[in-house]
Structure formats: C-alpha cells, structure tokens
Amino acid sequence: MRESGGRGQGPGRGAGGAGSQGGPGAARRTPGGPGRTTRQSGGSGRGGPSGEGRPPSQEPPRRRRDPDDPLDLPFGPEAFGPAGDARGRSRGDDRPAGRRRPRDDDDAGPRRAPRDDERPRGRAAQGRDDDGRPRGRAPRDEADRLRGRVQGRDDDRGRTARPGGAGRPGPAGRTGSAAGSKAAGQPGGKARRPGDEEPRGRGQDGPLRRTPSGAPRGAAGAPPGGPRGAAGARQDAARDRDGAAARRTPHSGSRGASRGGDVPPPRGPRRPPPRPPLVLRLGNPRRRINIGLIGMTFVLSIFAGRLIQMQGLDAKVYEAAAAEQRVQTVAIPAKRGSITDVKGHYLAVTREARDLSIDPTKVPSGKRAEVASVLAQQLGKSEQEIAAKLARTDTRYQLLARGVDPFVATRLLQAKIPSLAAKKTYRRDYPAGDLAGSLIGFVGDDGTGLGGIEREKNELLAGRDGKMRVETGRDGQQIPMTSSEQTPPVDGRDVRLTIDRDIQWAAQKSIADQVKKSGADSGTVIVMDVQTAQIIAMANAPELDLNNWRKAPESSFVNKAASVVFEPGSTNKVITAAAALEAKVVTPDTVYRVPDRIKCADQVLRDAHSHKTEPMTFRQAMAQSSNVATVMAARKVGSERLHAMLKAFGFGSRPGGGVPGAEAGLLPDYKKWSGSQNCTVAYGQGVSVTALQMASVYQTIANGGVKIEPQIVAGTTDEHGRFVPAPPGKQTRVVSETTAKEITTMLESAVGEEGTGQLAAIDGYRVAGKTGTANRYDAELGRYDGYTASFAGFAPADKPRLVVLSVLQNPKNGHFGGQLAAPVFKDVMTFAIKSKKIPPTGSAVSPVRVGAGQ
Structure with a gap:
C-alpha cells in the first residue's frame, strides 16, 4: 500500500499529514535540493536537534514522472515525498530555507484565510503546483479518497498511541503518526538533507522569519534546528493543534490536517471539552420586531382576504341578504265585496277597521291593571282577558282585538297607552244580524269565507290583495324617503241575492x-x-x-233548508x-x-x-x-x-x-x-x-x-261596479x-x-x-x-x-x-x-x- 500522506488523512499517516494541495501543510521545493522537504512534527521546524529524517531503509523507492504522459499525475508516492508530504514542493518555495515572510498572527491564536488582496502574486501565490494545477484541489476520486482518510483519522484520534509514538493502522494501512514524537525530539523523524529549506506551512506557528544573522527562526525566535525541551515541544504542538482547528474551511476533510496543521500524538481517550458557563442572554429586539411584523402581516392578510371576499366575490350575496332584512313586503288587503238582497239592502258589508296589538314588555308592571281596565272598557272585553295578555312578558306581540272601530282605536291611541299599535284592516259587518245567517255565512279572521254564500262565492267576493315593498328599520317602521314598490289591490265584487229582506224576515x-x-x-x-x-x-x-258566530253551536252553521x-x-x-x-x-x-x-x-x-x-x-x-x-x-x-x-x-x-x-x-x-x-x-x-x-x-x-x-x-x-x-x-x-x-x-x-x-x-x-x-x-x-x-x-x-x-x-x-x-x-x-x-x-x-x- 502506498505510504504517502495524501491530503490530511487519518491517524495512519506517517509524518503528521499534510493539508490540501497548496495549503498550509504542503511541503515546498527548495531551490537547490532535488528532494522534497517533509513536514516536521508540530509544523514549526522544531523537531529533533538536527531534524532527523527517516532511515534510508524505511524510505520507499521513488518513481520518476513521465512528463509526456498527461495522465501521470503527481499524486503517487513520489509526488508526496518520502515522508508522505501532501503535495510536494511548491513553486513559490524556492526562496532560502531560513527566510520566510513574517506574519502578524503567529502568536495570535487561530488564523484567518488571507484575502485575495493579501495573497502573494505568482503561481505559488495563486495556489498552483509545479504541474500548473490549482493547489488545494485534487481530482474528484482523489479528493473523495483523501476525505475518507481524514474522516478515519478523526475517528481514531481519540485512541491511545502505541509506545514510541506509532499510532494504530489508519484507513490507508500506514502506521500511526509520529509527528508528536518527532516534535518532542524522539527519533523517527525524517532527516533533512543538505540544501533543503525548512518546510513552510500554515499548520506551523507562523511563517519562518530570518534573524538578523540570516538564519531562519521560528515564531518564538528560536533557531529552526536548535534543541528545545519537552515542555517547549508540547507547547508548540498544542499551539499548532489550536491553530489548525481554527483554520479549518468547508473544503477540508479533517480537523487540522486539511489546513496543514499537525495532529498531536494520541494521548488516550479524549476528554469532553469543558462546558461554557451559562450566560444570561437578553432578548433580541430585532427578532421581536420581526416576529411582531410577521404576526401583524398574517392578521392583516386575513382581514384583507375577508374584505376582498365580502366586497368583491360575495358582494351580491350580502347585498341581497341586506335587502331581504331591510325590505319588507306588506300586504294591502282588498276590500271584500258586499252581499245585498234583491233590492240592494246590505246583508253583509265590509268596513274599515283596526287591529289593535300591544307589546307587553313595554307596559310597566305597576300600570298593567290600569291599562287593562281602560282597554277592557273600550273594547267590550273582560278585564281578566286583557290582564292575562298584558302579563305575557315572554312575547313582544299580543293581539288585543280585531276589527275595532276606527273611532275607538283613535280614542285608545290618544290615551297614550305604552306600545299600543293599530293596523289598518277591514272587518265584515252583518247589519241584519241573524237574517239569513246560515245562508249568507261568515268570514274567518284571515278574510276567507267559511260558510254559506261567503264560502260559495269567496273568490268573487274576496278580490285580490295588493302588496307594497318598503324599507323598514329595526322597530318595523318604514324608513322615510326610501323607494317602495306598490301593487294596488283589486277590490272584490258585490253579490246580489234573490233574497227579499222583508219576506226573509x-x-x-x-x-x-x-x-x-x-x-x-x-x-x-x-x-x-x-x-x-x-x-x-x-x-x-x-x-x-253572524255578528256572534264564534259563540254559536256548530249545528247552526249548516243551512238546513238545503242540506x-x-x-x-x-x-x-x-x-x-x-x-x-x-x-x-x-x-x-x-x-x-x-x-x-x-x-x-x-x-x-x-x-x-x-x-x-x-x-x-x-x-x-x-x-x-x-x-x-x-x-x-x-x-x-x-x-x-x-x-x-x-x-x-x-x-x-x-x-x-x-x-x-x-x-x-x-x-x-x-x-x-x-x-x-x-x-x-x-x-x-x-x-x-x-x-x-x-x-x-x-x-x-x-x-x-x-x-x-x-x-x-x-x-x-x-270591475266597473255595474250590475250584471x-x-x-x-x-x-x-x-x-x-x-x-x-x-x-x-x-x-x-x-x-x-x-x-x-x-x-x-x-x-x-x-x-x-x-x-x-x-x-x-x-x-x-x-x-x-x-x-x-x-x-x-x-x-x-x-x-x-x-x-x-x-x-x-x-x-x-x-x-x-x-x-x-x-x-x-x-x-x-x-x-x-x-x-x-x-x-x-x-x-x-x-x-x-x-x-x-
């Protein structure tokens, strides 16, 4: 299996893993050396005393790339270097090994990605390698493979490393990372060849700086190859780990390795990070305003929709309903025709009258007895009957009498009895009383003939009622100055009998x-x-x-002479x-x-x-x-x-x-x-x-x-009143x-x-x-x-x-x-x-x- 480090693979990598192509973890090619530098453990060049490299027996054979083969891409072991460095040397790394551009955020914790205007110009600054491909990008298959390795390394990161700094085999089949041991001065790191410059990458504490004497120094000012104590190596490793974690981008496949930061040696099961202290956060006013606006918009949209429905879609329906409530059809009764004897004497006649009604709820309880007495005296009814109707406070309408003489009705209305109402109507009078009573018949309360000639000739006598459409208010009174439609009534025709009133008597x-x-x-x-x-x-x-037919026995309703x-x-x-x-x-x-x-x-x-x-x-x-x-x-x-x-x-x-x-x-x-x-x-x-x-x-x-x-x-x-x-x-x-x-x-x-x-x-x-x-x-x-x-x-x-x-x-x-x-x-x-x-x-x-x- 190949031992190149790839792109930030998991803990199976050898030299701490490199980042994506052209990223912070990539090794850079020196101007004079034919080989490629490897990343030092910790990423700052502070490994062993002289940057010991891998023994020659452990260095894999290197293949020469065929420049004429377009498919011979630099992603094999020779492309990543003997230490498994990520992308080999960059064209921008031909400056002296001890010199690098100082950075302001070497000791400032997590780094940010440089903006376009801050990046160096040239092919190296544009993130392209020796073959002209953009650095940090790999073919889709290689990128998927490297992303899987990084995920595997993340999964195994919490495991305990074996003695000597060797980790458990990773997804690529390599041994665990030795970066941590190298950073601590332990053997196993790759020896730096003469002429190779110090590796540079974003996974280090910062860019290498030159001392006044021209020797490259680390971020802390120490010589690159100078010996350091174990405590210093641990601090550097911790700083590199924090910096790598802070510099992860959406394109990186793992924590720290994708950005070029070296992963510290495994130290057993990872402890959960400490919980941040509870902080009382005040409400966000902007959020409240937005929620309120959304709610108001929703409510107003409902109102607007209902308004559109009522005024636009259902306007005709509501207009008709309003007209039905407001417009009332009032029947105009037709005057019933008269019944006369052969000489024209009235046997039955229709006269104008009034129907009196009252609203019992409007009559004060203290005045009911007085009102009942007055009404009973004028209408010819018993006081108990009128008092019983006034006591019906569960209804707002009580009919007191039908066919009341207009003079009597006017006299009662002038007495200012509360809520007393009079409706114009007609009443049937029989001037002769019981003369030919069963022959003439009588009329019911609805104006329909119920016996005798009144029933036999009802259609002719009744005529045809008219109607009037008026607009009324809540109290039932007609609204003045409103339109009305009126159909005049057609009065009934008179009927002349062959009866002689005198001989009948x-x-x-x-x-x-x-x-x-x-x-x-x-x-x-x-x-x-x-x-x-x-x-x-x-x-x-x-x-x-006929004037008291309601009190008469039913046997007297029959015209015995004919039935x-x-x-x-x-x-x-x-x-x-x-x-x-x-x-x-x-x-x-x-x-x-x-x-x-x-x-x-x-x-x-x-x-x-x-x-x-x-x-x-x-x-x-x-x-x-x-x-x-x-x-x-x-x-x-x-x-x-x-x-x-x-x-x-x-x-x-x-x-x-x-x-x-x-x-x-x-x-x-x-x-x-x-x-x-x-x-x-x-x-x-x-x-x-x-x-x-x-x-x-x-x-x-x-x-x-x-x-x-x-x-x-x-x-x-x-219809003209002429006798036929x-x-x-x-x-x-x-x-x-x-x-x-x-x-x-x-x-x-x-x-x-x-x-x-x-x-x-x-x-x-x-x-x-x-x-x-x-x-x-x-x-x-x-x-x-x-x-x-x-x-x-x-x-x-x-x-x-x-x-x-x-x-x-x-x-x-x-x-x-x-x-x-x-x-x-x-x-x-x-x-x-x-x-x-x-x-x-x-x-x-x-x-x-x-x-x-x-």
Missing part, C-alpha cells in the same frame, strides 16, 4: 215562533218565485247570528199522481174502493185515520191524503215508471243554481226496493229529499210542469201542462173544506197545497223516531206566483203537517203576497167532483 220569524211553540228541533221555510225559481226567502230556525235530508211523507204524493196521470192509468175522477189498510209484502200499511172501506175518487184520495188509495194507483204505474218520475223531479241529484250546501238526497234504484218499499215510496216513505228539492217539485207543478233550477244569486257587479244579472236557471219539462193543471186542482181541493190543509187557506186567494206527515229517521239513533211535519203549496192557484214550503223536524206538541206546518205556510204566503203586491185573481173555484157519489 217574515219567514224567519214565523218558523222560529212555530218551532218554539211546537217544541220542534228545527224548522225551515222556503219561498220561491214560480216563474223564475228564484229563492225569495230561505229561513231556518234556530238561525245563526238536511228527510223523508217527505204525503207531500210526495203529487209525484205519484203525476206519474199515474202521465201513464194515463188513472184520472182525477177515477173511483177506488179504499179500505183504511192494505198489505204490501210482509207489511200492513194504514191510512192516517181509521175508516170503513168506502168509494173514493182519485182527487178525493189526494185531498184526504189517503195512503191506501195512493198505493193502489202506484201499483198500476209500476216501480220503474215511478222511479223515473221521481228522478225527473230532481230526487237523487244536487240542485243547481249555486245554493250553498245543497244536498242530493237519497233515491235508491227501484231494482233494490224491498217488497214494502214498492208501496211506501208512493206516499213519501223510503226516499229522502231536502226542503229545497221538495219546493222545486211544487214550483214545477205550479209552472205548468216545467222545472227550473233554483236560483239564489240574482247577479254580481263587474245572473243567467236564468235551466228549464226542463217534467210533465205535461194538462197533468200539471189536473194536479193543481187536486191540491186546491186539499186546502178546501174536505182537505187536510184547511189551515193554509188565505182569504181572497186560491191556494193549492199538500200536507205531509212522515216518520222521521234519526241517524244518531239508527232508527225511526218522531215525525216530520210539512206543508207545500202555491198561490194564487189559478195563476201561481209564489211557492212556500214549511217543515218542522221532530215536533213534540203535535205531529201532523196540516196542524203545525200549514199555519206557517199561511203566515208567510200572506206576507209575501202583500210584499210583492200580488192581487187576488178574483176568479171562483171551478166546481169539481170530489166524492165518488157526487
């Missing part, structure tokens, strides 16, 4: 009195115009008070008579031998009163309301034709004309009739109708057999005019002296009508219980103008229709004739055959 009073007198559950009266089928009056008892279904009884016999006459199976003068009872299937049917079997004309049977004679005529007609006639008169179908709550009744298919039902249907048991349907039957007979759909609405107003009459009802011929006249004569006989409806007769007027008494089916009990008493007729009989129907449900004081319902008919018809100014015809009743023997 008379009918309602008469049936209410009779219900009270007879102890009936309820009663109904309908007055209808014969020629137009317009309903002049539709009264119910008990009737709904309550019942079995008509004998009033239905006119349909059987019409079917028999139309089928020509009988004539008014057809005589029957009529017993007081008849068997039908498994049932025995009886007349209303007992009598012996007697001959009876069909007209007489109708006048006396004989069930047996009617069954006998119905058997000739047949169930199918009877069913068809019932259907033609409107049974089993809902009446048209817009009457609210109208029901269809019940008409079973004739194929499903039971054995007894084939007989009972003839006199009005086993089918169900409403009062409106039965009144329509008599209107058809009185109108010459032409049925007209009942009408309740006379007309409406258009409703179209007439649909007309349908049910029976011939001859049949209608024959039935009229039969009905006129029923009101005569031999008839059951004598109490319905009106002085001066010819009246045609029919009583009805039927078993009442109670749906709650699921069986028949009580009776239904009714009377239907028209006047004048020879020229009919009005039809009146009266019905009492479940009367307790009597149950016959001629006894209870006929008087109601008479009272209402008499008033209606006078109100309509219908004069008597003046014609006398035509003589007809009533009895079989006449």
Whole structure:
C-alpha cells in the first residue's frame, strides 16, 4: 500500500499529514535540493536537534514522472515525498530555507484565510503546483479518497498511541503518526538533507522569519534546528493543534490536517471539552420586531382576504341578504265585496277597521291593571282577558282585538297607552244580524269565507290583495324617503241575492215562533218565485247570528233548508199522481174502493185515520191524503215508471243554481226496493229529499210542469261596479201542462173544506197545497223516531206566483203537517203576497167532483 500522506488523512499517516494541495501543510521545493522537504512534527521546524529524517531503509523507492504522459499525475508516492508530504514542493518555495515572510498572527491564536488582496502574486501565490494545477484541489476520486482518510483519522484520534509514538493502522494501512514524537525530539523523524529549506506551512506557528544573522527562526525566535525541551515541544504542538482547528474551511476533510496543521500524538481517550458557563442572554429586539411584523402581516392578510371576499366575490350575496332584512313586503288587503238582497239592502258589508296589538314588555308592571281596565272598557272585553295578555312578558306581540272601530282605536291611541299599535284592516259587518245567517255565512279572521254564500262565492267576493315593498328599520317602521314598490289591490265584487229582506224576515220569524211553540228541533221555510225559481226567502230556525258566530253551536252553521235530508211523507204524493196521470192509468175522477189498510209484502200499511172501506175518487184520495188509495194507483204505474218520475223531479241529484250546501238526497234504484218499499215510496216513505228539492217539485207543478233550477244569486257587479244579472236557471219539462193543471186542482181541493190543509187557506186567494206527515229517521239513533211535519203549496192557484214550503223536524206538541206546518205556510204566503203586491185573481173555484157519489 502506498505510504504517502495524501491530503490530511487519518491517524495512519506517517509524518503528521499534510493539508490540501497548496495549503498550509504542503511541503515546498527548495531551490537547490532535488528532494522534497517533509513536514516536521508540530509544523514549526522544531523537531529533533538536527531534524532527523527517516532511515534510508524505511524510505520507499521513488518513481520518476513521465512528463509526456498527461495522465501521470503527481499524486503517487513520489509526488508526496518520502515522508508522505501532501503535495510536494511548491513553486513559490524556492526562496532560502531560513527566510520566510513574517506574519502578524503567529502568536495570535487561530488564523484567518488571507484575502485575495493579501495573497502573494505568482503561481505559488495563486495556489498552483509545479504541474500548473490549482493547489488545494485534487481530482474528484482523489479528493473523495483523501476525505475518507481524514474522516478515519478523526475517528481514531481519540485512541491511545502505541509506545514510541506509532499510532494504530489508519484507513490507508500506514502506521500511526509520529509527528508528536518527532516534535518532542524522539527519533523517527525524517532527516533533512543538505540544501533543503525548512518546510513552510500554515499548520506551523507562523511563517519562518530570518534573524538578523540570516538564519531562519521560528515564531518564538528560536533557531529552526536548535534543541528545545519537552515542555517547549508540547507547547508548540498544542499551539499548532489550536491553530489548525481554527483554520479549518468547508473544503477540508479533517480537523487540522486539511489546513496543514499537525495532529498531536494520541494521548488516550479524549476528554469532553469543558462546558461554557451559562450566560444570561437578553432578548433580541430585532427578532421581536420581526416576529411582531410577521404576526401583524398574517392578521392583516386575513382581514384583507375577508374584505376582498365580502366586497368583491360575495358582494351580491350580502347585498341581497341586506335587502331581504331591510325590505319588507306588506300586504294591502282588498276590500271584500258586499252581499245585498234583491233590492240592494246590505246583508253583509265590509268596513274599515283596526287591529289593535300591544307589546307587553313595554307596559310597566305597576300600570298593567290600569291599562287593562281602560282597554277592557273600550273594547267590550273582560278585564281578566286583557290582564292575562298584558302579563305575557315572554312575547313582544299580543293581539288585543280585531276589527275595532276606527273611532275607538283613535280614542285608545290618544290615551297614550305604552306600545299600543293599530293596523289598518277591514272587518265584515252583518247589519241584519241573524237574517239569513246560515245562508249568507261568515268570514274567518284571515278574510276567507267559511260558510254559506261567503264560502260559495269567496273568490268573487274576496278580490285580490295588493302588496307594497318598503324599507323598514329595526322597530318595523318604514324608513322615510326610501323607494317602495306598490301593487294596488283589486277590490272584490258585490253579490246580489234573490233574497227579499222583508219576506226573509217574515219567514224567519214565523218558523222560529212555530218551532218554539211546537217544541220542534228545527224548522225551515222556503219561498220561491214560480216563474223564475228564484229563492225569495230561505229561513231556518234556530238561525245563526253572524255578528256572534264564534259563540254559536256548530249545528247552526249548516243551512238546513238545503242540506238536511228527510223523508217527505204525503207531500210526495203529487209525484205519484203525476206519474199515474202521465201513464194515463188513472184520472182525477177515477173511483177506488179504499179500505183504511192494505198489505204490501210482509207489511200492513194504514191510512192516517181509521175508516170503513168506502168509494173514493182519485182527487178525493189526494185531498184526504189517503195512503191506501195512493198505493193502489202506484201499483198500476209500476216501480220503474215511478222511479223515473221521481228522478225527473230532481230526487237523487244536487240542485243547481249555486245554493250553498245543497244536498242530493237519497233515491235508491227501484231494482233494490224491498217488497214494502214498492208501496211506501208512493206516499213519501223510503226516499229522502231536502226542503229545497221538495219546493222545486211544487214550483214545477205550479209552472205548468216545467222545472227550473233554483236560483239564489240574482247577479254580481263587474270591475266597473255595474250590475250584471245572473243567467236564468235551466228549464226542463217534467210533465205535461194538462197533468200539471189536473194536479193543481187536486191540491186546491186539499186546502178546501174536505182537505187536510184547511189551515193554509188565505182569504181572497186560491191556494193549492199538500200536507205531509212522515216518520222521521234519526241517524244518531239508527232508527225511526218522531215525525216530520210539512206543508207545500202555491198561490194564487189559478195563476201561481209564489211557492212556500214549511217543515218542522221532530215536533213534540203535535205531529201532523196540516196542524203545525200549514199555519206557517199561511203566515208567510200572506206576507209575501202583500210584499210583492200580488192581487187576488178574483176568479171562483171551478166546481169539481170530489166524492165518488157526487
């Protein structure tokens, strides 16, 4: 293996190791000597007495370099010298051996690298060797190899040297460094040849200086080759070691050797350097300022980013959100249309009003009792109710009253009650109170019709609300001078009914009195115009008070005249008579031998009163309301034709004309009739109708057999307020005019002296009508219980103008229709004739055959 020192290799080096090429540890070529000087131990030329060299037997053979070979680089053993010096001699070392440039930092401790302006000029000063290559640089492979050796030397530096100064074998396979022993004057150092100059390097204490006599001296002024004591050698070695450690550069591969400083001999395990004393360091203000600036920059960048997001990216979103909070849409209620009678009298009207509300949290607790007393007195409410609302401090809104009169609201606002607010609105008034209450219906708090005409014509009456977009503040008040968008409301249209207020009042009073007198559950009266089928009056008892509908029972919300279904009884016999006459199976003068009872299937049917079997004309049977004679005529007609006639008169179908709550009744298919039902249907048991349907039957007979759909609405107003009459009802011929006249004569006989409806007769007027008494089916009990008493007729009989129907449900004081319902008919018809100014015809009743023997 090669023993050249290389570039500062580890402890395996021989002569203390040299630094990098051209560095402080490189040996320099003397002007006259052919050989190369080796570094002395300690790097200061203070080795043995005469700088003893290596014995000749230990000097390796030297190879001559081929100058013609470009790859023959001076990195072999001959390039480093026999002592393993780093790079051989430098061109700048041809000055005398005893002379070198004095340095100011010889005794100043660690040296610094000379600046460019301080370095000597020439090839030696520029750091180039004899071959022209830069000193201190080696090929990449050689540099890696030398760096590994230096690292190995560093690793082995702490090991104990063998006696005699020989170290353990290093990475290069050489013996340990003998520099330390040479520095102490021990044999083993390489002898200096005559003519060789003293080695120079940065690893020494300093550049060699010449004495006044011209001999080179060390840094301390001693002759280079003079003997020195062991203590001096140790001091020099320690100084060289410190200087080499201080002069390390990033290019050096090891501690001291790369800079040319000699490594002292190993002295066993290295002791850790003493810890520096703890020094209390004050904070660096610049560092604090920098940290603060960084923090402020970070925070401000967050604010700036958020600002960009809000003002730039999401500007439209926040603008819309702000507008949504600030801009409010306020509904402008439309004025609801009025409901009037046929003469224009108001039955339901809309007036301006106020809704009063209060914020209970703004009312002082000490004044709540006083405020409650004032509000209760003005609003017509109980003081306890108002006090309970004022005590609700968990909410900021309490509605005190709706539809308050504007004068009352103004008076309360002037009383300066805390946080009292009034909102403009409309209220529905019913000037007539309970007049036609269930027919007209009522309006809820939200302005929607909940019953009667109010619900049936709600869309027409309600109109269309407007809206206004305004900007409001936190307190809900409109911000002045701000833009607003307004859509004007469209007021509702007026509805004119066919009801005559006066006749309605008379009918309602008469049936209410009779219900009270007879102890009936309820009663109904309908007055209808014969020629137009317009309903002049539709009264119910008990009737709904529209101004206090919240306190009324739900049963009074129903318009019983059009919705309550019942079995008509004998009033239905006119349909059987019409079917028999139309089928020509009988004539008014057809005589029957009529017993007081008849068997039908498994049932025995009886007349209303007992009598012996007697001959009876069909007209007489109708006048006396004989069930047996009617069954006998119905058997000739047949169930199918009877069913068809019932259907033609409107049974089993809902009446048209817009009457609210109208029901269809019940008409079973004739194929499903039971054995007894084939007989009972003839006199009005086993089918169900409403009062409106039965009144329509008599209107058809009185109108010459032409049925007209009942009408309740006379007309409406258009958008300009002009009245537009409703179209007439649909007309349908049910029976011939001859049949209608024959039935009229039969009905006129029923009101005569031999008839059951004598109490319905009106002085001066010819009246045609029919009583009805039927078993009442109670749906709650699921069986028949009580009776239904009714009377239907028209006047004048020879020229009919009005039809009146009266019905009492479940009367307790009597149950016959001629006894209870006929008087109601008479009272209402008499008033209606006078109100309509219908004069008597003046014609006398035509003589007809009533009895079989006449």
